[in-house]
Amino acid sequence: xxxxxxxxxxxxxxxxxxxxKTWEKGQDFKCSLYLxxxxxxxxxxxxxxxxxxxxRAVYERLRDKGHHLAEVKNRLNSxxxxxxxxxxxxxxxxICVVEKLITAYLAWELGEKRILNETNxxxxxxxxYIINEWYxxxxxxxxxxxxxxxxxxxxxxxxxxxxxxxxGYIDLYGSKKLKKL
Numbered sequence: 001x002x003x004x005x006x007x008x009x010x011x012x013x014x015x016x017x018x019x020x021k022t023w024e025k026g027q028d029f030k031c032s033l034y035l036x037x038x039x040x041x042x043x044x045x046x047x048x049x050x051x052x053x054x055x056r057a058v059y060e061r062l063r064d065k066g067h068h069l070a071e072v073k074n075r076l077n078s079x080x081x082x083x084x085x086x087x088x089x090x091x092x093x094x095i096c097v098v099e100k101l102i103t104a105y106l107a108w109e110l111g112e113k114r115i116l117n118e119t120n121x122x123x124x125x126x127x128x129y130i131i132n133e134w135y136x137x138x139x140x141x142x143x144x145x146x147x148x149x150x151x152x153x154x155x156x157x158x159x160x161x162x163x164x165x166x167x168g169y170i171d172l173y174g175s176k177k178l179k180k181l
Contacts, residue, residue, distance in 0.1 A: 003094070004094075004097060004126060004127055004128045004129060005086070005129045006084050006086060006087065006094070006097075006098050006128075006129070006130045006131070007084070007085045007086040007130075007131045007133070008033065008082045008083070008084055008085070008098060008130060008131070008132050008133070009082060009083050009085045009133050009135060010033075010035070010080045010081070010082045010132060010133065010134045010135065010152075010153065011023070011031070011080065011081050011082070011083075011135050011136075011137040012035075012078055012079060012080030012081065012134075012137050012152075012153070013037075013077075013078030013079065013080060013137070013151065013153075014078065014079040014080070014081070014137060015078070015079075016079075017059060017062045017063075017079065019079075020034075020058065020059055020062070020079050020081060021059035023137050024057055024058060024059055024081060025057075025059075029083050029085075030057070030083060031054075031057070031058045031081040031082060031083045032053055032054060032055070032058075032082070032083060032084060032090060032095045033051070033052070033053050033054075033058075033081065033082035033083075033084070033095065033098060033099060033102075034051070034052050034053075034054070034058045034061070034062070034079060034080065034081045034082065035049065035050070035051050035052075035078075035079070035080040035082070035102075035152040035156070036049065036050040036052070036078075036079055036116070037049055037077045037078045037079075037080075037150070037151060037152050038075050038077050038078075039075040039077070040075070041075070043075075046114060047077065047114065047150055048114050048115065048116050049106055049110065049114060049115055049116065049152060049155070050115065050116035050117055051099055051102045051103045051106060051115075051117060051120075052099065052117075053095045053096060053098070053099040055092055055095070058081045062079075077150070077151075078151060078152070080134075080152050080153060082132075084098060097124050097126070097128055098128075098130060099120065100120045100122075100123075100124050101123060101124055101128045101130060101160060101162055102130070102156060102160075103115065103117045103120040103121065104120060104121055104122055104123045104124075104162075105123075105156065105157070105160055105172070105174075106155065106156070107120075107121040108123075108172075109155060110155070123162045123170040123172065124162055124164075125164060125170075126164055127161075127162065127163050127164055128161065128162050129159075129160075129161045130159070130160050130161070131158065131159055132156055132157065132158050132159070132160070133158070134147065134153040134158075157174040157175055157176050157177075158174075158175055158176065158177055158178045159173075159174050159175040159178065160172070160173070160174040161173040161174060
């Protein structure tokens with residue numbers, strides 16, 4: 001079970017891929033996840049979201065031909081990048097499990113039409129536990145206390161857990177925002 005418990009430290013928001021690249025190059029840890037938030041061309045108010053993963057640097061992944069960033073690049077609101085902080089030798093499978101749970105949650109919470117991902121709308125078929133921490137990219141030691149209501153940092157829960165029941169159904173648990181006690 002411990003293999004599916006993850007602490008994801010998210011950094012952002014970045015206003016552009018160039019800002020994210022400059023920041024990421026200066027870090028001594030690797031970011032494997034990213035969240036995009038923007039509007040499609042022609043959209044009046046509907047914002048869209050994308051959760052992605054990369055085994056390379058995120059800024060390299062964002063430059064790939066055909067990446068979904070191109071769909072919102074001119075109306076990009078924010079980029080957040082995440083590192084899985086509690087796993088030393090991170091595998092592609094572990095990164096995929098985290099991405100899958102976050103993408104499935106976004107599709108469940110916002111509707112599939114608002115998600116640019118073309119797959120991963122179903123929750124993982126195993127128990128997965130994620131704790132998300134949101135940091136300001138310009139002060140990596142300071143947690144975000146307030147975020148815009150439409151930001152990924154406000155939509156994705158601080159704690160999310162999917163539990164596979166014996167009958168094959170998934171129970172979803174979570175806490176939107178943790179409060180200081």
